[in-house]
């Protein structure tokens with residue numbers, strides 16, 4: 001095959017080294033033969049990189065790099081650790097954008113509309129394991145099979161072959177239980193699954209025993225024989241790359257040499273590839289120091305010097321880097337472009353099945369996710385809003401007669417809330433100062449007679465007024481307890497007066513009558529106010545928690561890149577997350593509503609449908625916000641901090657635990673713009689006032705929720721797209 005021969009025999013000297021190399025080529029009498037057999041057109045190359053540059057911040061990792069992988073051949077990319085091999089492969093598959101230059105993969109730039117790179121034309125094995133540890137081997141291959149559009153029969157046949165070929169354990173073995181080498185082989189299997197036209201393998205033989213390593217190479221040699229499959233492979237074992245058709249020796253972000261292993265060794269009079277590589281490094285260093293001596297030149301490894309002379313970056317031997325050819329123009333019609341951006345349901349379904357399988361493998365975690373909101377809302381209903389119980393109060397009663405009014409009045413004090421401790425004056429005040437009692441209730445020795453006088457006489461002295469009063473000293477450090485004690489003393493007095501005066505009790509009552517409430521009931525407590533906002537807040541933040549780490553972990557483990565190379569777009573990833581988490585929050589909301597409405601008997605005067613829709617929309621907003629965090633932040637700790645960091649400010653500012661009307665003005669504008677302020681108000685209006693969507697206070701809760709939802713989803717998609 002022409003291309004094959006070309007690859008094996010190709011070499012074209014770069015201008016900077018021409019004199020030195022010409023001498024060597026004359027010695028070996030190879031140059032004319034090799035130039036004659038070079039692959040002639042771009043179609044002869046599976047991959048072509050021209051003047052490729054890529055930086056991480058200020059650090060230049062790839063410098064005017066030129067590389068050509070002939071069609072139907074194995075290309076061994078060799079180089080020391082950190083020279084930029086993985087970066088180059090990521091640029092080739094399109095997961096990293098290049099800062100300069102041009103890359104063409106199987107005829108078009110990666111990610112060009114309508115091109116199947118990324119997609120099923122390319123099989124990529126990243127350096128990281130990039131496997132779902134809760135999956136079995138069979139789940140893993142089925143997942144990638146679905147993304148590549150293989151039928152289950154095809155996937156099964158390939159799975160059986162790969163398990164046998166890669167010497168893997170049973171297909172139902174969990175990935176997390178495999179050894180390091182077995183995991184790497186599963187990862188290789190995932191790259192080989194769909195019989196791609198281009199295989200990009202980043203150190204596939206690390207941690208693999210020599211027998212299997214030889215088998216993998218043998219397989220690679222076998223599959224390229226047809227001429228339809230090309231392979232680019234990086235390896236630390238330089239000598240194993242002798243089986244490659246072409247090797248590229250890389251150092252400091254550029255290619256030092258490219259040619260058949262034999263040619264590279266011959267050119268440097270080396271018996272092994274490793275020696276050839278060492279000689280190349282020495283030559284490159286010498287040339288670098290020569291240029292460093294020249295007045296205008298810096299050292300060769302200085303990226304500035306590469307930039308100023310791009311021709312120097314041509315490899316010493318080059319397969320396809322002879323004369324710089326015109327870059328081809330690529331175009332795609334609008335239909336292809338539209339299809340390219342439209343999400344594919346096949347991919348979304350594959351990702352959703354993946355999430356479901358992972359959930360199924362972690363039943364404990366799933367149950368916890370379902371029950372957590374119920375536990376939280378139950379705690380709110382049980383622990384918040386009720387009257388304090390068993391509050392110790394010191395009673396100083398200077399009346400001794402059992403028929404005294406003070407004794408009678410004290411008998412009306414709610415015993416479940418207030419525990420009366422009878423003490424003398426000194427003990428009582430010592431106790432309250434020591435924090436043993438929340439209050440002191442005191443009666444003078446003439447309380448009964450003075451109170452009677454006070455009620456009956458038209459005019460009484462100050463002494464009678466004072467002696468006929470119940471004296472209450474409170475510890476006001478806890479407002480809720482103090483308010484409850486005040487209320488209980490008023491209620492006890494009112495009951496006492498009703499008992500003593502019967503129909504005449506109006507004489508000592510305030511002339512204020514509280515009529516039946518328009519909305520709500522006389523027994524409305526604080527938890528009635530808190531619950532609707534708390535339900536929304538719980539749904540929102542659990543949804544944030546479910547999604548905030550999803551991309552972070554997948555990105556860290558290389559799974560995002562792998563899925564992207566398999567052809568999954570950012571939008572599809574987002575939608576799949578949204579739909580699968582929607583299932584989780586639906587179960588959460590169902591349980592939540594069952595508990596608050598049936599167990600805790602929270603009133604719902606309005607439409608249950610509106611209640612459900614509003615809570616679900618808040619959950620979806622939480623998912624979308626979680627996706628923004630996940631897309632923007634790389635690190636688990638930072639993602640957690642971001643999710644937790646907004647929890648309290650949002651809870652306080654959204655009027656969930658205290659009315660928005662108490663928030664000072666500049667902050668109140670911020671509060672009103674938050675996703676849960678109007679939504680909580682809307683839910684209260686539906687549940688307690690029975691209002692519908694025609695009321696502004698209801699529809700604006702829905703409108704604000706939908707607005708935030710759309711904003712978060714667009715933001716997350718844009719961030720993901722910019723970062724991939």
Ligand SMILES: Nc1ncnc2c1ncn2[C@@H]1O[C@H](COP(=O)(O)OP(=O)(O)OP(=O)(O)O)[C@@H](O)[C@H]1O
Nearest residue numbers: 056059061079080081082083084085086087088127
């Ligand atoms: N995300 C990143 N941010 C900043 N620097 C990075 C990043 N990824 C890689 N680098 C740096 O780029 C350089 C090249 O890294 P790369 O992973 O491409 O090397 P490599 O040749 O594949 O090494 P190895 O053989 O050890 O895998 C290294 O110095 C590395 O520290």
